[in-house]
Amino acid sequence: MTTRRTFLKAGALGAAALPFMTVRFAQAASEFKAYTYLPTISRAGASGLEQMFKEITEKTGGEVVIELNLGGSLPISGADITQAVGDGVIQFAGNGFFSGSVPIGGILRLPMLLTTRAEFDKAFAIVKPAMDQGFQRQGVTVIGNYLYPLQVAWGRDAIASLDDLKGKKMRVTSPEQAAFMERMGGSGVTIPTPEVTPALQRGVVDGVFTASIGGGAFWKDLLTSNYRLGPNFFDSVIIANSDALDSLSDEQRSVVMSAAAKASSAITDEMFADEPKVTEELAAGGITVTEPSADAVATAAADMAGYWQSWAEEQGGEAPAVLAQVREAVGR
Numbered sequence: 001m002t003t004r005r006t007f008l009k010a011g012a013l014g015a016a017a018l019p020f021m022t023v024r025f026a027q028a029a030s031e032f033k034a035y036t037y038l039p040t041i042s043r044a045g046a047s048g049l050e051q052m053f054k055e056i057t058e059k060t061g062g063e064v065v066i067e068l069n070l071g072g073s074l075p076i077s078g079a080d081i082t083q084a085v086g087d088g089v090i091q092f093a094g095n096g097f098f099s100g101s102v103p104i105g106g107i108l109r110l111p112m113l114l115t116t117r118a119e120f121d122k123a124f125a126i127v128k129p130a131m132d133q134g135f136q137r138q139g140v141t142v143i144g145n146y147l148y149p150l151q152v153a154w155g156r157d158a159i160a161s162l163d164d165l166k167g168k169k170m171r172v173t174s175p176e177q178a179a180f181m182e183r184m185g186g187s188g189v190t191i192p193t194p195e196v197t198p199a200l201q202r203g204v205v206d207g208v209f210t211a212s213i214g215g216g217a218f219w220k221d222l223l224t225s226n227y228r229l230g231p232n233f234f235d236s237v238i239i240a241n242s243d244a245l246d247s248l249s250d251e252q253r254s255v256v257m258s259a260a261a262k263a264s265s266a267i268t269d270e271m272f273a274d275e276p277k278v279t280e281e282l283a284a285g286g287i288t289v290t291e292p293s294a295d296a297v298a299t300a301a302a303d304m305a306g307y308w309q310s311w312a313e314e315q316g317g318e319a320p321a322v323l324a325q326v327r328e329a330v331g332r
Contacts, residue, residue: 030252031065032244034092037078039071044213044274045146045236046070048267049094052238055259060252066092082239086139091244094146096236099174102134103315107323110308111180111231112301117272119330120147120233126325130318131237141245144238144260146267148211149275151177152230154219155207156200159227160290162300171196171208173234176311180231183303197222212278213271220282228279229292229300238264301332 034053038046046068053066069090076084078097085093099106107113107127114120124145135142153159153170166185172178178188191199196215199205200222207223208215209230216226238260245253283289312323 029063029065030248032067032091033089034066034068034094035071035074035076035081035084035090036068036094037071037081037096038094041070044267044270045094045096048146048263048270049238051266052259052263053092055262056256059255059259064248064252064256082135082138082140085239085241088139088241088243091241093239094236095239096234098135098237098239101138102131104130104134104317104319104322105235105237106174106176106311106315107319107326108235109174109176109232110304110311110323111176112297112304113308113326113332114233114330115150115230115297115301117147117233120235122329123326124235126329127322130322135237135239136242139242140239141242142237143240143245143257144264146236146238146264147271148234148236149213149272150228150230150233151209151211153207153209153227154216154223154287155225155227156203156222157206157224158288159207159225160288161227162229162296164227168206169204171199171205173209174232177209177231179307179311180300180304183307184300211271211275212282213274216282216287217278220285220287223287226279226282226287226289227292228290229296231300231304305332 034049036046036049041047041050050068053068056064056066074090076090079100081093081095082098082101084090099109104127108120108123114123132142151173153165155164155168158164159168162184165181168186169189170181170186171191172181172188178190181188189205191205196208197219200208200219208219210216212226216223240256245256248256279289308323308327312319
């Protein structure tokens with residue numbers, strides 16, 4: 001007759017032979033769902049998040065598991081990601097479309113306010129506390145952020161100066177970019193990413209604002225010129241549902257925060273390292289690349305200064321004061 005002691009001994013031997021299963025059944029994993037607006041894992045933002053979540057699982061010994069879902073795989077629009085995280089529909093996300101839910105973050109995308117990565121970093125440090133509060137009011141915690149290279153002008157025909165933007169219809173990714181085009185004598189058109197290719201083919205738009213590593217490479221066969229003056233950077237935050245984050249142990253939460261910081265730097269560094277390489281490749285492939293003069297950058301910034309102030313006043317609250325701090329920090 002098999003005694004309980006004999007049974008337990010046999011179970012221990014079986015567990016020793018199957019260490020993976022022992023860990024799996026001995027620990028109750030916290031399983032979470034994550035989402036990115038990026039539709040393919042080949043993008044640095046998506047692959048960086050995937051690596052981040054793998055690191056979290058490994059360093060917590062399988063106690064925290066986060067499943068990444070790519071853009072379009074869940075019925076969540078880019079503009080609704082913040083709410084989805086706050087409501088707990090998903091618990092983690094990479095979110096580049098947060099300005100509608102946290103308007104103060106729009107300061108970082110005001111046209112011609114920030115023209116270098118160093119300027120963006122200064123501005124982000126100033127804006128971040130207000131952004132954090134905006135997210136926290138919605139039950140969301142910012143755990144990281146990453147930055148795309150400057151969104152610059154690309155044309156079906158020649159665009160090599162500010163004057164060349166006059167009369168052009170450019171695909172824009174925000175109302176702020178549309179405001180930039182209006183002041184340059186052109187117009188901005190909002191078009192979903194999947195519809196940009198036919199819009200360029202049919203001449204619905206004359207060009208786009210994007211980075212080389214993004215649309216520049218993707219739509220290269222439909223573009224002939226690249227004017228390296230751009231209205232703004234595009235930044236993304238890595239966010240978590242505050243309750244989900246609080247449910248972790250101090251040690252687990254420390255692993256998550258460390259991995260998010262590491263991913264933030266890695267994603268940003270990779271994209272900024274690849275941007276000049278891809279630009280050179282596109283130039284070698286026949287696209288005419290023109291660097292803007294310092295005078296052109298200064299002229300465009302001066303033209304937009306009035307818009308920055310009116311934008312902040314329209315937002316109200318702390319926006320005018322935060323904008324003033326940013327302008328002082330970057331000398332504009």
